[in-house]
Amino acid sequence: MATCVEQVEPATVSIGNRTWALLRKKLSTLRTECSRFGIGAAFRLVADKVGSRVLGLKVSHVVWLDVEEVVVTAASLPKFAFRFLNAAEVAAYARDPANDLDNEFVARAADGRNSCFAALDGDRIAAYGWYARDWIEGEHCDGFGLKMPPDVVYMYKGFTHPDYRGQRLHGAVMGLALRAFAENGVKALISTVEWTNDASLKSCARLGYRRIGVLARARFLSIPWWKTSSKVRERGVEIITPTVAARKLTIV
Numbered sequence: 001m002a003t004c005v006e007q008v009e010p011a012t013v014s015i016g017n018r019t020w021a022l023l024r025k026k027l028s029t030l031r032t033e034c035s036r037f038g039i040g041a042a043f044r045l046v047a048d049k050v051g052s053r054v055l056g057l058k059v060s061h062v063v064w065l066d067v068e069e070v071v072v073t074a075a076s077l078p079k080f081a082f083r084f085l086n087a088a089e090v091a092a093y094a095r096d097p098a099n100d101l102d103n104e105f106v107a108r109a110a111d112g113r114n115s116c117f118a119a120l121d122g123d124r125i126a127a128y129g130w131y132a133r134d135w136i137e138g139e140h141c142d143g144f145g146l147k148m149p150p151d152v153v154y155m156y157k158g159f160t161h162p163d164y165r166g167q168r169l170h171g172a173v174m175g176l177a178l179r180a181f182a183e184n185g186v187k188a189l190i191s192t193v194e195w196t197n198d199a200s201l202k203s204c205a206r207l208g209y210r211r212i213g214v215l216a217r218a219r220f221l222s223i224p225w226w227k228t229s230s231k232v233r234e235r236g237v238e239i240i241t242p243t244v245a246a247r248k249l250t251i252v
């Protein structure tokens, strides 16, 4: 009997400890979110977690940036060089896990349709964003595919290395990438940002992006449903919905 208690107790304590550690981590995330972005942001985070667990809910804002809105210049951040990377450079940066790149992106950099535009600090990659012409797969667009007209580019997988966050690099990379694309006739960027990603929403708003709609999907009693915005289609962008069998709601 004594042996039995000895075996059970450490397991109970360790599960208890793990639960507490997890709870502490979640509370600390909420506290940080609250102090950085306000109580509304913390509420959205909780709603998103519950909605995602119960209904598989995913909600993103669709944002749009016209080239005329871009006022940022490379001169405002003289420490960095802004340019497109080739596939060999992406492969070199992908070797460091801190850069959050992998072999899929090396292949994308070589496919002629996707490209990576980055801010470089010497030989370090400080921030980058990915850009797709013509169309984007659902896996990089919250489960919805998009088909863009030739003068619109889809921006995805924006990333700033933790050592460089808070220096306005995310916006600068996107603005300067759009300027570079504009030399080949591109007029606007379209992108999606999860409704809980306040850091990204903040840098997008600061740069001049406008919210033009929502992409939302969920699953209730095994029935998938989604919402998309007609404002997106009005700009010539076709939305490929996750499955034709699903119920579709259009919001204006």
Ligand SMILES: CC(C)(COP(=O)(O)OP(=O)(O)OC[C@H]1O[C@@H](n2cnc3c(N)ncnc32)[C@H](O)[C@@H]1OP(=O)(O)O)[C@@H](O)C(=O)NCCC(=O)NCCS
Residues within 6 Å of the ligand: 036, 127, 157, 158, 159, 160, 161, 162, 164, 165, 166, 167, 168, 169, 170, 171, 192, 193, 194, 197, 198, 199, 200, 202, 203
């Ligand atoms: C979202 C992200 C790209 C923003 O990059 P950034 O270059 O730091 O952007 P900004 O400098 O404009 O900062 C945006 C906000 O991030 C927050 N921030 C500032 N410093 C930060 C830090 N060290 N760590 C985390 N967030 C920070 C601030 O709220 C800031 O806005 P504020 O300065 O007006 O308060 C970056 O946080 C990131 O790579 N996150 C992980 C990947 C991701 O979410 N990508 C976007 C997908 S849509």
